Amino acid sequence: MSGTMNLKLRVWRQPSAGQPGAFRDYEAKDVSPDESFLEMFDRLNERLIEQGEEPIAFEHDCREGICGACSMVIDGIPHGPERATTTCQLFMRHFRDGQTVVVEPWRAAAFPVLKDLVCDRGSFDRILQAGGFVSVATGNAPDANSVPIGKEAADAAMDAAQCIGCGACVAACKNASAMLFVAAKVSHLALLPQGQPERARRALGMVKAMDREGFGACTNYGECEAACPKSISVSYIARLNREYLRAQVTPTV
Amino acid sequence: MTPDQSPERPCLLAAARGFVGSSVGAKALMALSGLGLIGFLVVHMGGNLQMHLGPEPMNAYAKALKGQPLVLWPARLGLLGMFLLHVGLAFHLNAKNAKARPIAYASDRAVASTWASRHMLLTGALVLAFLGYHLAHFTLGLTHADHFALVDAQGRHDVYAMVVHGFRSPVVAGSYVLAMFVLALHLSHGFGSLWRSLGTSSPALVDALRKAGIAVALAITLGFATVPIGVVAGTIGREVPRLDAGGPPVTELGAAPGGREAGPVRVAGGVR
Numbered sequence: 001m002s003g004t005m006n007l008k009l010r011v012w013r014q015p016s017a018g019q020p021g022a023f024r025d026y027e028a029k030d031v032s033p034d035e036s037f038l039e040m041f042d043r044l045n046e047r048l049i050e051q052g053e054e055p056i057a058f059e060h061d062c063r064e065g066i067c068g069a070c071s072m073v074i075d076g077i078p079h080g081p082e083r084a085t086t087t088c089q090l091f092m093r094h095f096r097d098g099q100t101v102v103v104e105p106w107r108a109a110a111f112p113v114l115k116d117l118v119c120d121r122g123s124f125d126r127i128l129q130a131g132g133f134v135s136v137a138t139g140n141a142p143d144a145n146s147v148p149i150g151k152e153a154a155d156a157a158m159d160a161a162q163c164i165g166c167g168a169c170v171a172a173c174k175n176a177s178a179m180l181f182v183a184a185k186v187s188h189l190a191l192l193p194q195g196q197p198e199r200a201r202r203a204l205g206m207v208k209a210m211d212r213e214g215f216g217a218c219t220n221y222g223e224c225e226a227a228c229p230k231s232i233s234v235s236y237i238a239r240l241n242r243e244y245l246r247a248q249v250t251p252t253v
Numbered sequence: 254m255t256p257d258q259s260p261e262r263p264c265l266l267a268a269a270r271g272f273v274g275s276s277v278g279a280k281a282l283m284a285l286s287g288l289g290l291i292g293f294l295v296v297h298m299g300g301n302l303q304m305h306l307g308p309e310p311m312n313a314y315a316k317a318l319k320g321q322p323l324v325l326w327p328a329r330l331g332l333l334g335m336f337l338l339h340v341g342l343a344f345h346l347n348a349k350n351a352k353a354r355p356i357a358y359a360s361d362r363a364v365a366s367t368w369a370s371r372h373m374l375l376t377g378a379l380v381l382a383f384l385g386y387h388l389a390h391f392t393l394g395l396t397h398a399d400h401f402a403l404v405d406a407q408g409r410h411d412v413y414a415m416v417v418h419g420f421r422s423p424v425v426a427g428s429y430v431l432a433m434f435v436l437a438l439h440l441s442h443g444f445g446s447l448w449r450s451l452g453t454s455s456p457a458l459v460d461a462l463r464k465a466g467i468a469v470a471l472a473i474t475l476g477f478a479t480v481p482i483g484v485v486a487g488t489i490g491r492e493v494p495r496l497d498a499g500g501p502p503v504t505e506l507g508a509a510p511g512g513r514e515a516g517p518v519r520v521a522g523g524v525r
């Protein structure tokens with residue numbers, strides 16, 4: 001086959017949450033530049049199964065960059081070397097024949113490894129439960145456009161709402177901080193009229209939940225923005241800080 | 254409603270503890286204390302630059318400062334408070350951040366962060382170590398008691414001569430310049446970062462402040478460094494004779510009417 005390459009993969013293997021793990025080396029053979037990183041793993045796993053070995057556990061769902069399930073740290077970078085790209089959308093043309101690639105799970109106390117490259121991201125769900133919602137009156141659906149929203153606010157809210165909750169920000173942060181995730185969630189609701197009733201409570205509650213889950217604090221490194229597959233800006237973190245400080249002096253009902 | 258959103262406001266003390274205990278609140282306090290310390294550094298550097306003007310302005314300035322205990326002591330206490338808060342939170346946050354990533358990556362890459370941002374604790378701790386030495390040297394007079402005891406012709410603490418003698422040692426001058434370089438690294442990230450910790454989110458403003466931060470860091474540290482460099486280069490303190498040179502006395506004890514009640518006063522050639 002012409003144009004294919006062989007890679008050496010060094011993959012984190014861990015049988016289960018409590019047990020120790022270690023790196024193991026694998027050969028990925030005849031890798032096409034047109035296949036995705038996950039497809040390469042699929043074919044490697046097929047081979048492992050044929051050889052009677054335990055396949056490598058990794059998470060994936062949509063495989064089109066919108067669900068946030070895929071989660072591999074590739075050569076030290078969450079989702080690999082391409083900017084604004086999820087692992088499932090990372091294509092092998094960005095790698096060289098003969099290259100050694102180190103693949104690890106997200107590393108954070110709040111994201112314990114369950115197996116191999118799969119970690120438990122339930123801490124994000126619990127942060128969302130602490131405030132990532134709006135209250136709506138029940139009844140008929142409101143008329144479209146009955147609540148006017150300025151173009152700038154709508155754009156900024158939509159940019160934040162792009163967050164797919166993959167956790168790459170945590171994985172990339174030297175402090176394993178979840179500030180970019182929380183900032184995106186708090187900001188997109190704080191910018192919209194629908195988010196106003198819970199605005200202060202949301203900021204307080206989500207930051208509190210974030211700290212309780214054991215994420216680190218923000219040092220403004222900027223690694224999260226660089227790793228984010230949706231390129232969510234660190235300026236949302238500053239906005240979260242402002243929302244949190246503002247909530248200190250806002251009476252919450 | 255989840256328990257996080259209990260409607261009553263907690264009492265003020267509990268609220269303060271919750272604020273400091275939260276990562277966002279702690280960072281806001283680090284930013285405020287850092288800003289306060291930067292303010293102090295600017296004033297302090299302004300004072301130091303008078304070394305370039307000669308002994309008279311420098312010693313008069315030092316005496317004027319000492320002559321205002323009602324300004325000096327609250328300022329010193331405020332400074333100490335900001336410093337303790339900043340350092341305490343630095344270690345608190347660092348422990349928390351280390352706990353948040355108990356297992357390190359086998360292959361760890363920095364894509365966007367600067368060296369300075371990743372080594373704030375190191376540069377901060379070096380600044381702390383330098384500060385201990387600096388206070389022992391010039392504020393408490395422990396390292397060079399003879400320089401500290403100097404008195405000028407008007408009976409004032411001869412700050413000018415003290416500094417000149419201190420920096421005539423290339424090792425001392427070099428360590429001050431080096432410490433200022435470390436401080437520049439700390440501030441090159443710190444100044445840009447603090448505004449974001451306090452909620453400045455406009456990307457244009459943040460970028461301008463980040464650039465301003467590098468300029469502020471350079472201005473402060475170069476400003477400080479001109480004094481030891483000036484002494485070594487001989488542009489400062491040419492009028493101060495070497496302590497061991499046996500030249501005319503640096504200071505005249507007794508020439509000062511009602512001079513300071515200092516201990517032994519060093520003049521050229523010995524202690525009187």
Ligand code: HEM
Nearest residue numbers: 219283284287290291343373374377378381443446447450
């Ligand atoms: C003249 C003295 C100092 C000044 C002017 C100063 C200034 C600053 C500023 C402005 C920041 C940025 C705060 C933010 O990101 O919001 C900062 C951060 C920091 N400072 Fe200092 N600092 C000083 C001394 C120290 C000392 C003695 C230490 C201690 C060991 C220290 C440790 C730190 C650390 C670890 C951070 C980063 C915290 C984080 O973002 O995780 N600093 N400093």
Ligand code: FES
Nearest residue numbers: 063067068070088
């Ligand atoms: S699998 Fe859905 S984003 Fe990658």
